[in-house]
Amino acid sequence: MLKRSEFEPAFWLRNPHAQTVFASKLRPQPPLAVERERIELDDGDFLDLSWLPERGLDDDAPIVIVLHGLNGSLESKYARGLLREVYAHGARGVLMHFRGAAEPNRLPRSYHSGETGDFGTVVDHIRRRYPRAPLAGAGYSLGGNVLLKYLGERGGDAPLTCATAVSVPYDLKRCAEAIQQGLARIYQAHLINGLKASFEAKFSLIDPPEPWPDLSRVRDFPSFDNVVTAPLNGFADAEDYYARASSGPFLADIRVPTLILHAEDDPFMAPDIIPAERDLSSSTRFELSRHGGHVGFVAGGRYGEPVYWLETRIPAFLREALPGFERADSPDAARQAG
Template sequence: MLTRSDFNPAFWLRNAHAQTVFASKLRPSPPLEIERERLELDDGDFLDLSWLPERGLADDAPVVIVLHGLNGSLESKYARGLLRQADARDARGVLLHFRGAAEPNRLPRSYHSGETGDLDTVVQHVRQRFPRASLAAVGYSLGGNVLLKYLGEQGRHAPLACAVAVSSPYDLKCCAEAIQHGLSRVYQAHMINGLREAYEHKFSVMEAPYPRPDFKTLRDFPSFDNAVTAPLNGFKDADDYYARSSSRPFLKHIRTPTLILHAEDDPFMTPAIIPTQADLSSAIRFELSSHGGHVGFVAAGRFGEPVYWLERRIPAFLQQHMPDFERCSQGDTTQEAG
């Protein structure tokens, strides 16, 4: 179902860029304790998981798996904020660092918008560890695209009780084109610089499988994906990568109760990317807001203080589909600056 969101932006953050930058850069980093786990993979590589500390929870306590965006990590404030909400509700929470996101991985391949195999490995790992627990997954931006594609691939066999995707790039080619215009180019430059640094570091400690491109010449996503992402991950070129990895064609096959949150003013893409009702399966609730930016959604509380609305809406949806995901017993923590 495609419906309007009840999100209202803070009166001092109605601009899409203000929403995006405030949530990602100006918000104090929510404090968080974590326990690290390295999951060894059958192909010789590894994935790093960051768990909330065990606090004597029951074996059937629900588990929330968090998927970060491009260049994201445990340091991403949206991830830390949601994990704090899970902790406050006596649920387990774990952040999946995609392959190579936390530190250089062992193989030339990397994570990308369509890589769902690693997510499936982690879901099965969590299911084996907590066989009686209900599982949910929440993905942001690139992580949202991965999650939606995974749910569509799995169909009725998806082992999740519910899922949430925020600010997802449903059509990667359209997004790669849209972010090359106007002020959005600032975001593109920032993300490309992060990717460039990561790959330069990676190939300084391991041999590249083909002659390294001149990273300084790769200044937009089509050129970067054509020269790096596609060949490293088995795609013919950037267009092949975009076509095979975009989540939009998979939405109609999703059978897991799924909430999708999206803002029409998302500066990473244009409104043309927004799926239609015909694209959605009956299991999807797509909430569309006029404002919110990219993974922003900052509202105002008493005296105008920031309220991180995603950390209200997402737990409310999880509670609908995971009864054990209870309301915080110690008060609402969504307005805390830290």
């Protein structure tokens, strides 16, 4: 189901770049206390999880698994903001750091937009620990692509009760083209530089594969994905990676209640990647807004105070779709997460 979103931007943040930059850079860092866990993988690598503090919840309390975006982590403000809401609703919350995101991983490979195996490992790990707890996934940007692709791959066998995804690159090829245009090139340069720094840090600790490219010459996503993402992760080239890792072709196979939030003015993407009604399953509610930027969605409150709308809309959906997800009695409950 494709619906027009109720989101209205703050009047001083109607520009998509203002939405994007304000939410990611100018918003104060939401305080958050976490407990860390490391999962050792069969291939010799590891995944890091950041859990909300354990506070005597029942074993059947709902759990929300948060998936960050490209170059994201627990430091991502959207992730911390949502986890604080999860805490306030009396649920368990955990952020999954993709392989190599929190700190350099042990193997040459790293995460990418289509890597659903590691997420499946985390879901299975949590399911074994809390077999009676209903699970929800919340993915942002790259993490949203991973989540939607995973749900489509699993279909009716997906072990999640519900899911939500924000600002997803459903067509990776078109997104790689769109981010090379106009002001979007600033975002591309920022993201590429972050990826370069990540791989440089890792390959200062382990030997890089041979031959390893000169990354100083790589300045756009097709080039990066051709020489890094594809060969490290078993794809023939960037085209093969984009075709096999994009979540768009999997949307029709999603069988659990799923909310997708997207802005028409997302500067990371081309408008023509937005799915049509026929591309969506009957289990999916796609809410499209005219404004919002990329993981922005900043509305205006009283006296010009910003309101981070995603942290209102996503919990409202979870209250409907995730059993046991209910706002705590204390209005100050979220403060205790920090």
